[in-house]
Amino acid sequence: MLDFISGGQAPIYFILLCIFLGIEIISNVPAILHTPLMSGANAIHGVILAGAIITMYHVPSDDYLNLTLGFFAVLLGTLNISGGFFVTGRILSMFSKKK
């Protein structure tokens, strides 16, 4: 962890850049898109699933407690992603029906 910080300022620049980018990309959103945007952003933080998969890889195959916890971690992460994107898609499909 300390390596991560002392390994150079690059990671810190990276994080700062991400913060500004996050603010910048949605700064012009009209109010009617708040709901789908929130839902879409909600789906994106489901990327924590990648962490769950990596964690699951390290769990010993006979450690049943942690295998169970890991199973649920992956399940919840997936629900976050799939539910998030599908709901966003459904909300948006309501808008585009008429034009």
Place this chain on the structure above:
Amino acid sequence: MTILLEVSYFLAMISFIIGLKFLSSPQRAKLGNIIAGSGMTLAIVVTVIHTFFGGPVTINLILIIVAILLGTILGKRMSDKAEMTKMPQLVSYFNAMGGGCALLLGIIEGQQLYYGDNPDRVAEVVLMTAMMIGATSFSGSVIAYLKLSGKQKDIRNRFVSIASRALLAAMIAVPFLVSYQLLHLNLIQEIILLGTLATLYGVVFVFPIGGADMPVVISLLNSLTGVATALAGIMFHNLLMISGGIFVGSAGVLLTLLMCKAMNRSLWNVLAGSFKNAVIGGNTNGAEIEITRTSIGELATNLAFSSKVAIIPGYGLAVAQAQHLCTQLEQLLESKGIEVEYIIHPVAGRMPGHMNVLLAEADVHYDKLREMDEVNDEMSSYDISIVIGANDVVNPSAESDSSSPIFGMPIIKAYNSKQVVVIKRGMSKGYAGVENSLFGEDNCHLLFADAKDALSGVIGELKTLNF
């Protein structure tokens, strides 16, 4: 193999940026969702392949694949089945899933750190912070979900506010005490203690917050889960998790503030559950407001003689599932040359933009939807404003009565139109629990009926009038 992982992570990160960007523009939002979703799918598939490539098929891999398939199917089914009125709950629910994932990750990784060779206190603290934020977001979102589904009432008392401060203080203090050996806990005990505290904190954090403010809270919790994801990403040295988490974290904070602004409430007031203190000053004699009642027939006649009509919908309309009748009424009136417009308050429904979605679902044309700010100055040009299932957003007390708890909230100036007809089931108060002084105005008539019955009644009357 590593190069494959890096390239796909890079592509996924770009897809998140483009996805979020497109989601904030009406024409490209749908495309944005698909782009971000594809990027995510790519990243996850490659993560699984990269992690387990070349190794034997272990029970871990099987469990992962089963969980992913199960999660995908469940997520798809839940989002397909849910009614549009329930969207805010669903967003909150899926957010809870992400928070729960962070909580579980913290517990599992914590044990691995504990049994690992070189203890690294900084890594432990990052881990525990990610876990605590995840846990708070998890339990908070669950409570928000229950509140929006009407299964959990607001709880505001001194115990809750003391408990929430004490828990927050403990969550910050415990890691310090352990670091300086003042509290003797091993890492696993510490993680379990902090996880429990954070879960409880999420509950008491959302307890006092009023139902009308739920969207703000969901957005904030959403942003918190993003931060938890980013912290977990730091632990795993995973740039995609860091960037994805931070995009959501910072965009979520901005979105939260934008929503607060739309309601003219400060974030601080929202979090303090600040409709609370208003021991509604001097306004408790609401029952004595003199109201004028009207009937379906009268409303139909008045509509027939009007030339410009405004429909001000609220959540009650959606609950009564009367959107489609609304569209019918609109089309009927328009076929006789009467101009009909919908006026949407920024926070109508349960989330900003929610009402637009609900009306769009009922085939209301996009051009018919006017925003509050556009029309407030020309409200007097409407012959009749029909308020259906809305209450607080047309309450003039928000402008005139500084003792009113909703004072300062922007409202639709329905009282300026020539006549206001409020369709509601009874004299019950709105979501904020405040008396509505609009009902006492001379030009305001109340029609006590279910929105659906009232609208179909009016449509029937208009047809028999054959005006």
